[in-house]
């Protein structure tokens with residue numbers, strides 16, 4: 001773990017020192033590293049990339065304690081994204097999570113007590129035998145806690161995982177959409193803005209870091225499997241940790257975006273956001289508006305509620 005943190009510090013030297021808008025430790029579960037290693041890694045990154053903005057760490061409720069949360073907060077992390085997933089113990093044991101619902105609630109309270117005023121919770125839906133009522137209960141309870149942001153994820157079964165080998169009765173598409181709409185309406189009732197397809201936030205608590213991705217901004221990605229977009233080039237580091245530790249250059253894939261790629265990304269990422277994308281005269285836009293999938297707002301077009309449900313289809317239609 002120490003060698004890995006050192007390697008990240010060394011990789012950071014490849015990129016010129018500069019002030020950055022945000023820093024994000026994730027995905028996965030960075031909180032499984034010793035807290036002292038995380039705080040010293042953040043300290044050294046901040047020397048190269050000073051940041052006065054959002055500094056997030058992702059955490060699994062089973063890997064934090066009041067002490068570790070205070071140390072992370074004192075080191076400069078000012079936002080925490082907690083992998084709650086569900087507040088039903090049945091769902092959590094089905095997902096083989098390391099924590100139960102009470103641990104997740106405690107992690108949120110402990111984070112708040114440690115001084116985190118910007119707390120996000122990840123929620124999964126479309127789980128085997130899950131009902132809209134149970135999703136509603138999770139979201140209602142979460143919204144009674146001191147959180148500012150919710151990210152939602154519909155279960156996807158990845159090939160080759162132990163989960164894929166088990167047989168489950170998954171909710172059908174209609175039930176899954178019902179769960180999504182339930183989350184939407186409860187968040188709305190509590191003053192959370194649906195600012196992106198899968199994300200809800202209190203006003204001013206929209207994730208700065210993720211919004212930057214959706215706005216096609218450049219970013220430096222460090223670590224095994226990290227992706228970056230820097231100097232007009234997208235790059236990907238190798239995923240294998242030993243390779244990352246030992247290779248002189250960890251980048252295994254690099255591509256310069258063509259104008260067409262940039263346009264596609266602009267739509268693909270921009271339409272995820274509530275504010276939408278600038279209408280650039282794409283000839284397919286009027287038809288999608290007529291079909292009730294897109295709507296105009298001044299110079300911008302965005303997905304309608306119906307369009308949101310089939311966002312991938314709408315985005316593909318823009319390129320046919």
Ligand SMILES: C[S@@+](CC[C@H](N)C(=O)[O-])C[C@H]1O[C@@H](n2cnc3c(N)ncnc32)[C@H](O)[C@@H]1O
Nearest residue numbers: 027028029058059060083122123153154155156
């Ligand atoms: C990068 S993960 C963060 C993990 C979090 N820090 C933790 O340790 O619990 C982001 C989120 O993706 C979601 N996720 C992970 N695997 C998924 C799957 N197979 N299908 C749908 N969502 C998934 C979970 O909600 C998870 O919290």
